[in-house]
Amino acid sequence: MMAVYRHFLRRMSRDRGLAAQGFAFFALSMMVCVFTIGSEDVLLTAILPGLAWALLLLSSLLGLGDLLEGEDLDDLILAHKSLPGLMAAKMAAHFTATGFVLALAGPLILFVILPAASLPVLCLWLGFMLGALSFSALGLLGAALTLGSRRNAALQALIVMPLCVPPLIFGAGALAAAQLDMGWHAPMAFLGAFACASLVLCPFAAAWIVRMKVTSS
Amino acid sequence: MDCPYEGDIIMITRFANPARFERLAKILTPVFAVLSVLLLAFGLCDALLLSPPDYQQSDAVRIMYVHVPSAWMAMMIYASCGVAALMFIVWKHTLAELFLRAALPVGAVACALCLATGMLWGKPMWGAWWVWDARLTSVLVMMFLYIAIIALADAFDRPEQGGLAAAWLTLIGLVNLPVIKYSVEWWNTLHQPGSLSSMKRMADPALAAEMLRPLLVMGLGLMCYLALVIIIRMRTQILARKIANASGVR
Amino acid sequence: MTDFHTFAAMSGYGMYVWPAYGLAVLAYGAVFIHALIKKDRLKKQQDEK
Numbered sequence: 015m016m017a018v019y020r021h022f023l024r025r026m027s028r029d030r031g032l033a034a035q036g037f038a039f040f041a042l043s044m045m046v047c048v049f050t051i052g053s054e055d056v057l058l059t060a061i062l063p064g065l066a067w068a069l070l071l072l073s074s075l076l077g078l079g080d081l082l083e084g085e086d087l088d089d090l091i092l093a094h095k096s097l098p099g100l101m102a103a104k105m106a107a108h109f110t111a112t113g114f115v116l117a118l119a120g121p122l123i124l125f126v127i128l129p130a131a132s133l134p135v136l137c138l139w140l141g142f143m144l145g146a147l148s149f150s151a152l153g154l155l156g157a158a159l160t161l162g163s164r165r166n167a168a169l170q171a172l173i174v175m176p177l178c179v180p181p182l183i184f185g186a187g188a189l190a191a192a193q194l195d196m197g198w199h200a201p202m203a204f205l206g207a208f209a210c211a212s213l214v215l216c217p218f219a220a221a222w223i224v225r226m227k228v229t230s231s
Numbered sequence: 232m233d234c235p236y237e238g239d240i241i242m243i244t245r246f247a248n249p250a251r252f253e254r255l256a257k258i259l260t261p262v263f264a265v266l267s268v269l270l271l272a273f274g275l276c277d278a279l280l281l282s283p284p285d286y287q288q289s290d291a292v293r294i295m296y297v298h299v300p301s302a303w304m305a306m307m308i309y310a311s312c313g314v315a316a317l318m319f320i321v322w323k324h325t326l327a328e329l330f331l332r333a334a335l336p337v338g339a340v341a342c343a344l345c346l347a348t349g350m351l352w353g354k355p356m357w358g359a360w361w362v363w364d365a366r367l368t369s370v371l372v373m374m375f376l377y378i379a380i381i382a383l384a385d386a387f388d389r390p391e392q393g394g395l396a397a398a399w400l401t402l403i404g405l406v407n408l409p410v411i412k413y414s415v416e417w418w419n420t421l422h423q424p425g426s427l428s429s430m431k432r433m434a435d436p437a438l439a440a441e442m443l444r445p446l447l448v449m450g451l452g453l454m455c456y457l458a459l460v461i462i463i464r465m466r467t468q469i470l471a472r473k474i475a476n477a478s479g480v481r
Numbered sequence: 482m483t484d485f486h487t488f489a490a491m492s493g494y495g496m497y498v499w500p501a502y503g504l505a506v507l508a509y510g511a512v513f514i515h516a517l518i519k520k521d522r523l524k525k526q527q528d529e530k
Binding site: 159162172173179223 | 376386
């Protein structure tokens with residue numbers, strides 16, 4: 015499984031430089047937001063962390079287009095008996111290439127832009143990590159559903175974004191609570207529970223969907 | 232595609248079940264047509280003329296008689312699509328796919344109307360077209376799910392794959408909806424309990440019988456009407472497949 | 482005449498009540514008509530063959 019993971023990771027980074035692209039997309043959209051909102055510290059401190067959550071979701075949609083597409087899928091299914099394991103490897107590769115990098119770098123960008131004292135550090139990092147994990151798991155589901163369809167990227171966004179509403183709400187809720195100096199552990203725990211559940215369930219569901227599609231064609 | 236049996240199997244399922252459905256539909260179509268005309272005619276009169284204005288909301292309460300039935304139908308159609316999706320995934324029941332494809336757009340219309348009439352009701356009552364309330368947000372997510380499922384169903388060159396993917400997304404969305412509802416409720420009590428309590432106040436008062444009657448009549452009438460539309464759409468699809476099959480054979 | 486006016490005014494909420502009913506009639510009607518048109522078109526197509 016590790017070999018599969020490394021293989022996908024290499025392919026994603028070689029073909030597209032996905033991590034760099036995702037990071038650049040995230041940073042660029044952040045910059046655009048600052049331009050449009052205005053660079054007042056008070057305003058940015060109130061708005062930007064929540065906005066970063068939305069941008070995290072959008073950026074993690076980036077690598078989905080060719081997550082499952084590709085000539086090697088049939089071979090991989092034949093070579094590996096465990097399709098859920100294969101899906102989990104794909105998910106992990108996607109997370110490492112997009113979500114993980116952003117979850118590390120996103121809060122850093124916020125540190126640079128905003129006055130550091132006003133940021134709930136732990137809440138941001140933890141939330142971004144758990145959120146990015148859920149987004150990758152749900153993204154895998156979206157990629158499996160759209161496998162073999164005509165209009166891939168837009169359709170994937172359309173499918174994945176409604177599914178991502180619960181983690182987004184928990185994460186943004188925890189962040190908002192932390193910014194108001196209120197207890198944020200409860201929403202964070204919900205986010206963690208959602209991330210765990212989706213990490214376990216989504217590879218199985220995606221494997222089911224892919225197997226049905228491959229056998230029915 | 233290369234499987235030599237597949238064509239036969241598809242022929243069997245395609246013609247055996249839809250034929251039985253056609254017979255049933257021939258009986259049900261006039262029944263639903265008559266029922267929906269009667270119920271909707273009486274319901275509209277009752278809703279607009281006979282039923283009393285609310286003592287708090289006066290005549291604005293009449294929006295309820297289109298808003299709530301639409302909400303019921305949006306949820307009911309989604310739930311029945313969930314059942315059909317499960318049947319399609321587990322048993323490859325062709326009729327279930329036909330139902331999915333026929334019912335989803337109708338449910339989306341009901342959901343859109345629920346949102347639109349809700350906004351028209353919210354403006355005079357709450358003073359805002361839109362409030363980020365638990366109920367509203369979960370219905371909005373349902374609307375987007377409807378759109379996503381319909382888009383997914385049509386996005387494949389091979390319609391069977393589109394139906395399969397749509398069925399899966401319907402099932403996944405079925406799991407997601409209560410989660411969304413619960414989480415937003417919880418989330419909103421943190422932020423703006425005001426709108427939530429106003430929503431509860433809307434839902435709370437035990438309706439007077441004169442108001443419950445038009446509501447139920449309109450709900451039943453709309454159900455019969457949309458069932459009629461779905462049956463017509465299903466029969467159209469069966470016809471389309473027959474034509475496609477015939478031209479494929481030739 | 483005044484009866485009709487009071488009815489249409491919906492005690493001041495007319496501009497919300499009537500669009501709600503109008504939209505509903507339009508949208509649900511369109512769904513039905515669309516279904517019928519589609520069916521007729523297919524029926525014609527079938528008869529041509």
